[in-house]
Amino acid sequence: MRGLFLYGAGCKPCVWDALLPLLGDVEAHLCEYPREVTQNARTVSDIARWVSSRYKAERPDFLVGHSMGGRVALRLVTEFALDCGKLILLESSPKPSGAFYRNLMTPAHLEAYGDRVLRMLKEEAPFYSEAFRASLRDGFDDSDLIRGCGGEIHGVFGDRGCPGYPDRIRELFLDEDVERRIRFHFISDSCHMPMIENPKDLASEILAIVKP
16 A cells, blocks of 8 residues: 655655654655755646656555645646545645634644744745745635546544534535535644644544555
8 A cells, every 4th residue: 555645835754754653554655845846836736747757657546635735636636647546635625724724733732843843834935935835825726626536535634622613614615516525534632733743643544544
């Protein structure tokens, strides 16, 4: 079982370090975007094009895309015809989400890991243009890509410490047909960085998806 893992903008492959040992015999390939690619990217498709040229021949069984990486993964499947059975969008919504989702980590995790994570994001920020980073925050809509994706699509999100929050799917602002295409999963006690905040539960969820 081979998976390709794609991190979000401003991150590095080290964000997966706590998760990987918990995935058993899954063969995890960690994509790392060259800085010259991210510096010159004007759209998410520009990054997906490079990833396709580098990894398409490896024929992963599933993709895990975190944040921007989820939008890259979606384009790999739809625009660049990567043959992949399961797509896991980790904290990656087809549209800008509501206030419930707009936090990096829980207060406790921010205290424990915040310095390291914020330092990483600050170090990597110069390698993405401001216009490109702005395009990741607002004004995008990948709904048609969801509609055009033939395989299984799983949306995995942190529950923000509110497992009973009734509007957690509504705040993704998805059209009804798009919502029906996605199988939703929620990771307890985590926000935007579940691979760091709760890698054990995230690993269990990923394994349940790819090895049902």
